[in-house]
Amino acid sequence: xxxxxxxxxxxxxxxxxxxxxxxxxxxxxxxxxxxxxxxxxxxxxxxxxxxxxxxxxxxxxxxxxxxxxxxxxxxxxxxxxxxxxxxxxxxxxxxxxxxxxxxxxxxxxxxxxxxxxxxxxxxxxxxxxxxxxxxxxxxxxxxxxxxxxxxxxxxxxxxxxxxxxxxxxxxxxxxxxxxxxxxxxxxxxxxxxxxxxxxxxxxxxxxxxxxxxxxxxxxxxxxxxxxxxx
Amino acid sequence: xxxxxxxxxxxxxxxxxxxxxxxxxxxxxxxxxxxxxxxxxxxxxxxxxxxxxxxxxxxxxxxxxxxxxxxxxxxxxxxxxxxxxxxxxxxxxxxxxxxxxxxxxxxxxxxxxxxxxxxxxxxxxxxxxxxxxxxxxxxxxxxxxxxxxxxxxxxxxxxxxxxxxxxxxxxxxxxxxxxxxxxxxxxxxxxxxxxxxxxxxxxxxxxxxxxxxxxxxxxxxxxxxxxxxxxxxxxxxxxxxxxxxxxxxxxxxxxxxxxxxxxxxxxxxxxxxxxxxxxxxxxxxxxxxxxxxxxxxxxxxxxxxx
Numbered sequence: 385x386x387x388x389x390x391x392x393x394x395x396x397x398x399x400x401x402x403x404x405x406x407x408x409x410x411x412x413x414x415x416x417x418x419x420x421x422x423x424x425x426x427x428x429x430x431x432x433x434x435x436x437x438x439x440x441x442x443x444x445x446x447x448x449x450x451x452x453x454x455x456x457x458x459x460x461x462x463x464x465x466x467x468x469x470x471x472x473x474x475x476x477x478x479x480x481x482x483x484x485x486x487x488x489x490x491x492x493x494x495x496x497x498x499x500x501x502x503x504x505x506x507x508x509x510x511x512x513x514x515x516x517x518x519x520x521x522x523x524x525x526x527x528x529x530x531x532x533x534x535x536x537x538x539x540x541x542x543x544x545x546x547x548x549x550x551x552x553x554x555x556x557x558x559x560x561x562x563x564x565x566x567x568x569x570x571x572x573x574x575x576x577x578x579x580x581x582x583x584x585x586x587x588x589x590x591x592x593x594x595x596x597x598x599x600x601x602x603x604x605x606x607x608x609x610x611x612x613x614x
Numbered sequence: 615x616x617x618x619x620x621x622x623x624x625x626x627x628x629x630x631x632x633x634x635x636x637x638x639x640x641x642x643x644x645x646x647x648x649x650x651x652x653x654x655x656x657x658x659x660x661x662x663x664x665x666x667x668x669x670x671x672x673x674x675x676x677x678x679x680x681x682x683x684x685x686x687x688x689x690x691x692x693x694x695x696x697x698x699x700x701x702x703x704x705x706x707x708x709x710x711x712x713x714x715x716x717x718x719x720x721x722x723x724x725x726x727x728x729x730x731x732x733x734x735x736x737x738x739x740x741x742x743x744x745x746x747x748x749x750x751x752x753x754x755x756x757x758x759x760x761x762x763x764x765x766x767x768x769x770x771x772x773x774x775x776x777x778x779x780x781x782x783x784x785x786x787x788x789x790x791x792x793x794x795x796x797x798x799x800x801x802x803x804x805x806x807x808x809x810x811x812x813x814x815x816x817x818x819x820x821x822x823x824x825x826x827x828x829x830x831x832x833x834x835x836x837x838x839x840x841x842x843x844x845x846x847x848x849x850x851x852x853x854x855x856x857x858x859x860x861x862x863x864x865x866x867x868x869x870x871x872x873x874x875x876x877x878x879x880x881x882x883x884x885x886x887x888x889x890x891x892x893x894x895x896x897x898x899x900x901x902x903x904x905x906x907x908x909x910x911x912x913x914x915x916x917x918x919x920x
Binding site: 413417420421422423428431432434435436438442468469471472473474475476477478480585588589590591592593594595596597598599600601602603605606607 | 841
């Protein structure tokens with residue numbers, strides 16, 4: 385058993401926006417939204433971030449929780465299924481690229497700093513392209529191996545998407561640190577309700593509804609702006 | 615396997631039996647089972663057309679001026695709008711090398727509901743080198759309506775499916791205007807290869823009364839949304855992608871974007887607009903790019919009365 389202080393330290397480490405999986409390289413379409421004048425201040429940024437958060441909660445977070453519980457039982461086929469479901473449901477190429485790059489990086493970091501046979505197998509399968517290796521599933525395995533709970537996993541996924549967009553916003557939109565922290569604070573305050581809503585959901589419940597965000601991602605994919613990756 | 619809708623979490627609040635006619639009563643369960651195949655002379659024909667009212671199709675027609683060899687079929691409903699407790703089922707099969715164009719005669723209205731929901735199950739089967747354009751008129755979900763669809767596509771690697779759907783926000787010009795006042799719109803589309811390999815699964819769920827759809831990134835200021843799936847060989851998908859623009863036109867308030875689907879199975883094209891006509895036009899222009907790539911012929915201009 386891991387002691388409480390160490391557990392909290394691990395939680396802080398793995399949910400830190402500076403955790404080096406390349407989060408800073410992606411904007412989730414925000415770059416196009418800023419260029420098109422759709423997101424231009426704190427109010428519009430909060431709406432955009434809210435939309436991204438909802439999509440993540442009702443897709444990645446559902447699969448991650450299933451993967452987390454599967455990792456506890458060492459149910460490898462179910463872990464792989466959760467990984468595959470995330471890719472099947474991710475409708476733009478940019479998002480798939482983001483999740484697989486970050487997922488592979490997370491697995492690599494994990495195998496560097498600690499040993500777990502499940503994560504070793506996971507990384508080997510990613511390298512052999514036997515599984516896509518998405519970020520939420522790497523997080524699920526990593527959290528399981530480090531004694532963290534599923535609520536912490538959920539919080540990290542939700543916090544991660546909010547923080548990714550807000551950090552990107554500081555580089556391409558006229559907003560202050562005060563405003564982005566305020567948005568983060570507000571959006572995080574409803575996460576517990578979202579967790580209760582999705583915690584028992586299945587793969588069949590994974591869903592999205594963000595057509596404008598999809599179009600912005602497509603514009604970014606085809607465009608020449610490259611402050612962030614696609 | 616097609617879903618039993620009552621198992622879907624989002625319809626659980628809407629399982630009460632209709633007071634007028636029970637779910638499954640005659641006239642409330644439409645069925646179409648259409649099979650297209652090539653004759654020995656190489657003509658694509660509708661070989662089988664099983665239909666149960668209120669869904670109707672008539673004999674295929676060959677009116678497409680750019681592709682007079684293409685059988686065209688319009689789906690009609692004798693029952694008017696979809697009401698609570700209605701269940702519809704479409705099965706479209708295109709045998710090896712067959713090609714067809716399917717549309718609807720008018721917009722599909724999802725009527726105001728007090729009980730239950732309306733559901734549509736669809737099954738598309740495209741064998742090798744088959745080609746299908748499925749371009750129905752828009753769907754209009756009225757106030758308090760609940761509509762769920764589940765579309766399962768089985769497609770061979772060399773076949774092409776152009777599958778479009780357009781959803782209006784509601785009866786925009788009815789009385790004081792009605793936009794996003796429906797209870798539920800749940801649209802699930804998934805595809806697989808004949809050997810069962812899954813290709814993608816997209817489930818769009820909008821519950822505007824519980825979760826507003828106006829935030830930036832969702833519908834924002836737009837009222838009409840088109841979702842177009844093109845399943846086609848990888849090489850053709852790359853050509854179509856290169857020829858298709860992603861744009862936001864702020865003056866005309868219309869936007870479109872294209873991206874690759876998972877597993878190199880094709881493309882996803884989305885359009886947002888204020889009115890259905892410009893959205894329909896852009897979907898049709900995109901359809902023309904696809905047809906030109908696969909069949910070497912454009913889509914003709916739409917009839918003026920459509």
